[in-house]
Amino acid sequence: MYFASFWDNFYYFTSMFENINRNVSKSAVFTQKELARMNELLQVKTFPKKTYLLQEGEICNFEGYINKGCVRTYYIDENGFEVTLMFSIEDWWVGDVLSFYEQKPSNFFIETLEECEVMLFNPVTKEMLLAEIPKFERVFRMMMQRSLASMVNRLVTTISKPAQEKYLEFIRKYPTIPQRVPQHYIASYLGISPEFLSKVRAKLAKK
Amino acid sequence: MYFASFWDNFYYFTSMFENINRNVSKSAVFTQKELARMNELLQVKTFPKKTYLLQEGEICNFEGYINKGCVRTYYIDENGFEVTLMFSIEDWWVGDVLSFYEQKPSNFFIETLEECEVMLFNPVTKEMLLAEIPKFERVFRMMMQRSLASMVNRLVTTISKPAQEKYLEFIRKYPTIPQRVPQHYIASYLGISPEFLSKVRAKLAKK
DNA sequence: TCAATTTCTTGTCCTAGTTCAATGGATTGA
């Protein structure tokens, strides 16, 4: 008994699933067996840089945990204007929830900006997981709550703050991202032109 | 048997719960008994115009369905700038989901703009409902999905469209609201100054 | 390795939207 539990822990916290197991364990308490079942249902996939996990018009058939790498979710409006909705890095989830659940075409592009290792549920495996271990409902509900909260936050910032503050808030909140993604994508996330972002940075550098 | 079902339907679709029952039935199929149980758990409350359902700093202890009336959810940033996050009218849900679930102080104000009749869950009744009839998980998950989707939509519009288009999109999407709420609240929803909204409207009227 | 491409910077000119102030109309409430 003692040995079993020791090796269980050893396995799960040294396996490739270590991170995702820790991540879901933030929302609820799971046994090793439950985590193992989840791991079994996951599909682990590696994507090279600059590949699309999802393109506009496709139905999103995954909900993915990023174990390694960095992706960008964006949207193209009627005038061809690109809006970056989010950057997702290690320990974040990606996908188009709405498209996934309602099985309808997505409006978004999801593109890797680096080589990525992603752990994926599809509608079937996710349904199985929730059916077998309902506690996972909570994990996904909290995921969505956090997304909603951060979207609201961003809307408020976008509406009420000038470009310079938006940029400072961004680098404070996501300090590692500026080193990893092209600057004009950050501009498109902040809702300002790349030229203006460059000027903002120049002004900040002078101080 | 025939009579029972007839009167059941008669009751539920002529009672004060008619609307909310129809609303939740969009996300899943419920029996009359299940709807009756939900109705039993709801607290029906009337609020006069210009009263707060929630103030910044309070913990949101409700999740409410608006049966009658109109409310505004807003946020005040560091500079005292008000951002209207949403208007909610008949057949919409109000509350601060994050504050509700995590039982932490809200950043928002929720204020009635008209006299309102609201049907409320509190954390206990909601928990009971979900425990007794897990199908309701789906209702609330879809509620949240819709909120998230509409927030994303709004962010995109806010970032990529000029004031006039934002206004036109707003009145197309929510045709009844302009008649019901002061115009400067709409400006604060759109992220533009009330003066400028007035000018936009003047220009549109000229055509 | 070096050409090709992508990204970033800087400058100039321009415009959508802001701020402030003044006026008049509409609601509210005692």
Add this chain to the structure above:
DNA sequence: TCAATCCATTGAACTAGGACAAGAAATTGA
């Protein structure tokens, strides 16, 4: 009913940020 407040409009002066253009720097890839 009439004052008080709140709300919408208009105008004039200003500014944050956009669009365009051209060059420099960095990355990429064969």
